[in-house]
Amino acid sequence: MKIVIEDNELLALFATAGKQSEAFGLILNKYQKQTYWHIRRIIIDHDDADDVLQNTFIKVWENLAKFREDSKLYTWIYRIATNEALQFLQKKKQNLNTSFDDVSYELSEKLSVGAYFNGNQIELKLQQAILTLPEKQRIVFNMKYYDNLKYEEMQEILDTSVGALKASYHHAVKKVEEYLKKQLNQF
Amino acid sequence: MKEDDNDIDDSFLKGLAASGGFSVPENYFEKSIVDLKGITSQQEPLLNIKNNEGGFEVPESYFEKSANQILEKVGTKQGKKIYLNTWFTLTKVAAVLLAIIALSYVIIIKTKQEQTFSEQLNNVSEEEIIDYLAKNDVKTEWITKAAFSPENKVPSTVNSKNKEVEQYLIDNTDEQTLIEEL
Numbered sequence: 001m002k003i004v005i006e007d008n009e010l011l012a013l014f015a016t017a018g019k020q021s022e023a024f025g026l027i028l029n030k031y032q033k034q035t036y037w038h039i040r041r042i043i044i045d046h047d048d049a050d051d052v053l054q055n056t057f058i059k060v061w062e063n064l065a066k067f068r069e070d071s072k073l074y075t076w077i078y079r080i081a082t083n084e085a086l087q088f089l090q091k092k093k094q095n096l097n098t099s100f101d102d103v104s105y106e107l108s109e110k111l112s113v114g115a116y117f118n119g120n121q122i123e124l125k126l127q128q129a130i131l132t133l134p135e136k137q138r139i140v141f142n143m144k145y146y147d148n149l150k151y152e153e154m155q156e157i158l159d160t161s162v163g164a165l166k167a168s169y170h171h172a173v174k175k176v177e178e179y180l181k182k183q184l185n186q187f
Numbered sequence: 188m189k190e191d192d193n194d195i196d197d198s199f200l201k202g203l204a205a206s207g208g209f210s211v212p213e214n215y216f217e218k219s220i221v222d223l224k225g226i227t228s229q230q231e232p233l234l235n236i237k238n239n240e241g242g243f244e245v246p247e248s249y250f251e252k253s254a255n256q257i258l259e260k261v262g263t264k265q266g267k268k269i270y271l272n273t274w275f276t277l278t279k280v281a282a283v284l285l286a287i288i289a290l291s292y293v294i295i296i297k298t299k300q301e302q303t304f305s306e307q308l309n310n311v312s313e314e315e316i317i318d319y320l321a322k323n324d325v326k327t328e329w330i331t332k333a334a335f336s337p338e339n340k341v342p343s344t345v346n347s348k349n350k351e352v353e354q355y356l357i358d359n360t361d362e363q364t365l366i367e368e369l
Contacts, residue, residue: 024261028254036250040243050249054257061261119242127241146241 005030007073014064024061031074032057034147035081041142042085044107044131046116052088056081075156082139082157089135104131129179133172140165141172 005026014023035056040049059080067076108131111117111124119127130138139158143149151162158165 021258021262025254025258028257032254032257033250036245036253037240037243041241046243046245050253053253054260057257058260116244116246117242118244123242 008069011064011067011069011073024064027060027064027073028057031077034074035077038078038142038147039081039085041130041146042082042135042139043088044110044127048088052081052084056084059084071156072153075153078143078157086135086139107131125180125183126176129176129183130172132179133175136160137168137172137175140168141176144169 010023010027010030013019013026016023032053036049036053039052039056040046043049043052056077060077063080067073071079108128111127111131117124117127130141133141136158140154143154143157144151149157151165154160154165155162160168
């Protein structure tokens, strides 16, 4: 049976002299996968997501001693991961000197090529539909749809009001719905 | 709005419907947000696809390898952080610090002592020195010898330009004159 250690216990362990590495290993074990999937849905490419994941957890390690428990541990990790992922996309845009649409197109192409993507046609279409959304809406959609996060939790991660997040999700769902209708009616 | 905000009496608004008179179709909120059913011809619920990772996959044993890489990187950073915490390093640092403190202490004390001796000598009058020499039976030869010995050359106030003057004084001053001066 898998034992789940509570966040406050992990933080207490991290605060104990000589136990930092052990505590960090447990935090990594607890949150690595869901953080990876969160990043992967934003970045799409596995290798890039891996880089961002590593940077995220190195930042977690470097700043964990300063974590004041004003928020939950996983929302704090998600916040770091989201910022790292968005910064990565920003750099990509700057390096390629392209717009958001171009980056979305490139990411969509990666999906079609199928590197580490084994979804069926509907899953592919859904991911492509999500990629048509503006960055913020995309993140909100993923957090609500895949991670089932509450708006209050998303508020902590994205520093956006609950009302704005609800509106964002609502628009995102509408756009995804329209995209899918168009695509699937072609068949 | 609160009553004390700008003293506006908005009590007449109380009791009005929060919707402001607007209405929505029946079951609108339930349908609009998450219900993506009925989009395909087979009425397939798209929300069912979220039980996996949205079609993405990772290489075999990726999470184990990735965790090890992260721990390795963090370990390197930790190594740098705890470098100063090792007992051996701390002992070395403490020894060096102690040596610096001891050396500084010796230098400061020595300088102070020298300053004190010099200051004390300056305060002694010429008569007192002559009395002391007379009482202690100091021979004039010793004084002369001491005055002209290489270690007791004229102090540093005499620079290289005054070398000629110094030599002149040595050559043209006899022992008797010097004793009288003392």
